[in-house]
Amino acid sequence: MSDITQPEIALPSEKPPAATLGAIGWLRTNLFNSISNTLLTLFAFYLIVVLVPPLFRWMFIDSTWIASSGKDCRASAGACWAFIGEWYRFILFGRFPYAEQWRPLIVIFVFIAMFLASCDRRLWGGKLIAIWLGGGALAIALMFGGFLGMTYVETSLWNGLPLTLILAVFGMLFAFPLAIMLALGRRSNMPAVHSLSVAYIELIRGVPLITILFMASVMLPLFLPSGTTIDKLLRAQIAIILFAAAYLAEIIRGGLQAIPKGQYEAADALGLSYARKMRLVILPQALTMVIPPLVNTFIGTFKDTSLVLIIGLFDLLTTANTSLTDANWRGFYWEAYMFVGAIYWCFCFFMSKYSQYLERDLNRTNLRRG
Amino acid sequence: MTSTATADQAPLAHAHGGKPMIELRSVHKWYGEFHVLKDISLQVGKGERVVVCGPSGSGKSTMIRCINRLEEHQRGQIIVDGIELTSDVKNIEAIRREVGMVFQQFNLFPHLTVLENLTLAPIWVRKMPKKEAEETAMLYLERVRIPEQAKKYPGQLSGGQQQRVAIARSLCMKPQIMLFDEPTSALDPEMIKEVLDVMIGLARDGMTMVCVTHEMGFARTVADSMIFMDRGEIVEVATPQEFFANPKSERTKLFLGQILAH
Numbered sequence: 001m002s003d004i005t006q007p008e009i010a011l012p013s014e015k016p017p018a019a020t021l022g023a024i025g026w027l028r029t030n031l032f033n034s035i036s037n038t039l040l041t042l043f044a045f046y047l048i049v050v051l052v053p054p055l056f057r058w059m060f061i062d063s064t065w066i067a068s069s070g071k072d073c074r075a076s077a078g079a080c081w082a083f084i085g086e087w088y089r090f091i092l093f094g095r096f097p098y099a100e101q102w103r104p105l106i107v108i109f110v111f112i113a114m115f116l117a118s119c120d121r122r123l124w125g126g127k128l129i130a131i132w133l134g135g136g137a138l139a140i141a142l143m144f145g146g147f148l149g150m151t152y153v154e155t156s157l158w159n160g161l162p163l164t165l166i167l168a169v170f171g172m173l174f175a176f177p178l179a180i181m182l183a184l185g186r187r188s189n190m191p192a193v194h195s196l197s198v199a200y201i202e203l204i205r206g207v208p209l210i211t212i213l214f215m216a217s218v219m220l221p222l223f224l225p226s227g228t229t230i231d232k233l234l235r236a237q238i239a240i241i242l243f244a245a246a247y248l249a250e251i252i253r254g255g256l257q258a259i260p261k262g263q264y265e266a267a268d269a270l271g272l273s274y275a276r277k278m279r280l281v282i283l284p285q286a287l288t289m290v291i292p293p294l295v296n297t298f299i300g301t302f303k304d305t306s307l308v309l310i311i312g313l314f315d316l317l318t319t320a321n322t323s324l325t326d327a328n329w330r331g332f333y334w335e336a337y338m339f340v341g342a343i344y345w346c347f348c349f350f351m352s353k354y355s356q357y358l359e360r361d362l363n364r365t366n367l368r369r370g
Numbered sequence: 371m372t373s374t375a376t377a378d379q380a381p382l383a384h385a386h387g388g389k390p391m392i393e394l395r396s397v398h399k400w401y402g403e404f405h406v407l408k409d410i411s412l413q414v415g416k417g418e419r420v421v422v423c424g425p426s427g428s429g430k431s432t433m434i435r436c437i438n439r440l441e442e443h444q445r446g447q448i449i450v451d452g453i454e455l456t457s458d459v460k461n462i463e464a465i466r467r468e469v470g471m472v473f474q475q476f477n478l479f480p481h482l483t484v485l486e487n488l489t490l491a492p493i494w495v496r497k498m499p500k501k502e503a504e505e506t507a508m509l510y511l512e513r514v515r516i517p518e519q520a521k522k523y524p525g526q527l528s529g530g531q532q533q534r535v536a537i538a539r540s541l542c543m544k545p546q547i548m549l550f551d552e553p554t555s556a557l558d559p560e561m562i563k564e565v566l567d568v569m570i571g572l573a574r575d576g577m578t579m580v581c582v583t584h585e586m587g588f589a590r591t592v593a594d595s596m597i598f599m600d601r602g603e604i605v606e607v608a609t610p611q612e613f614f615a616n617p618k619s620e621r622t623k624l625f626l627g628q629i630l631a632h
């Protein structure tokens with residue numbers, strides 16, 4: 001209310017009509033505000049009634065939590081969580097030497113710690129890059145071992161969740177700068193740089209990830225001089241980096257195009273060099289603008305890592321599949337996939353929430369053009 | 371101020387002496403087939419204030435944008451502070467350090483605070499220590515009379531305030547020359563004066579200025595000379611007194627009649 005001039009007798013403020021307040025008001029405005037909405041509400045309610053109780057019953061009431069083999073489980077109609085209890089270590093860590101599995105466990109926590117550190121805006125910039133590079137190096141060192149009394153573990157035994165996280169995190173970490181260069185290259189005035197960027201992006205986007213993984217694992221060795229071998233995991237990692245970069249580059253290019261020409265001109269007029277103009281003025285704005293599609297691609301890349309099973313790497317999904325072949329515990333697909341699905345979901349949901357938080361935070365401080 | 375619309379006019383003796391700060395020699399520019407600048411020759415001396423006016427599409431913005439190479443000229447020479455503008459990036463960056471520009475749309479960086487907008491170029495281009503850059507920035511913010519807005523983001527300021535920040539941002543680079551490209555055209559009427567006052571202050575302090583503007587009151591107050599452009603050429607160059615009292619060319623008369631009519 002303004003404090004300039006009040007009328008001599010102010011009208012008393014009244015309470016709003018009861019029907020717009022409280023739980024009933026909320027129900028009215030959100031669930032029953034039109035005929036079609038009412039029908040949808042009733043239909044959704046019906047679905048909940050039909051689906052949720054049986055699922056709940058299967059998961060919790062009729063489920064078996066302790067059993068020595070699959071036979072004990074089949075007696076009841078519910079889920080056999082005993083199967084997960086028996087196999088979770090294999091699903092999480094695969095064939096990593098059993099006694100050494102604390103190492104991949106720490107690696108998982110290192111990755112989670114890095115995700116959480118990224119949420120703290122005070123760490124943004126050089127510190128966060130240092131955290132990620134340091135954390136990444138620590139993770140790789142822990143997986144390899146071979147020092148401080150830790151046995152050396154070759155990459156073919158890096159299985160399960162740590163493998164998925166390594167492929168996804170390093171994939172995004174290295175794809176991102178490559179994508180920025182490709183996006184800038186595609187907008188460059190230099191014909192060679194421009195054409196190379198366009199050719200790369202269009203070539204990679206035109207091919208399925210599986211094909212690139214196949215080429216990396218089967219065809220690449222044929223072209224290398226005999227005797228040289230590149231680690232299979234490294235080849236898959238490079239394939240994922242190259243693939244993700246092409247998609248990220250197009251998203252970043254979209255952001256660059258959305259920045260008004262005046263921003264480029266103002267930076268030029270102040271005498272900023274090309275590199276500084278991009279780093280200090282253009283990219284911070286362009287990247288903020290494309291956070292939702294960037295995170296979308298990150299989530300997609302995270303899940304796409306499961307395709308490495310095609311070339312015989314034991315990621316989280318492959319270890320779950322392998323656990324299903326145990327003769328004692330045959331046929332517990334639902335349980336295995338729900339377990340793996342829940343793990344994937346936790347990470348993806350975190351990324352999604354993180355992007356929402358970032359968008360809100362960055363929009364609050366700036367980019368609201370006057 | 372020496373400017374020649376036609377080649378046979380001898381350049382006038384320079385009022386302030388010494389070499390000109392800006393010199394254009396028979397500059398031509400095309401947008402595709404369209405001949406947007408035709409044989410533009412112009413000299414601006416140190417401390418001189420030049421106001422460029424003309425109908426829209428006459429090439430006046432293009433001309434001043436050529437001076438700091440936001441646009442590239444295709445024929446002729448442009449020499450700024452003794453350095454010729456070529457495609458050499460070193461030359462371009464050297465000239466841009468000495469030439470400040472204020473845009474119609476302000477073009478402040480929306481992701482940075484006012485203070486960060488002001489210190490960005492001094493820190494990264496002039497390699498000034500952060501503390502010193504901030505002190506300089508506050509000095510110029512006081513000069514444009516908005517030091518209290520330093521911590522805000524551009525989106526939180528009015529148009530007039532944004533334009534004053536934009537002027538201060540250019541000044542923080544301690545330029546020798548300031549270019550103004552219709553600095554008040556995007557402003558609400560009540561905010562035009564606050565921006566013009568800052569520009570008049572600058573002119574009083576002896577800044578070399580080239581202003582594209584339709585603010586004829588401002589032109590009368592500060593201009594050493596007026597340039598009238600139409601269809602890509604310089605039609606008339608005169609002192610403000612002469613320019614407004616007896617314009618020589620018919621096109622100038624027509625233009626002045628239109629903008630001074632109401």
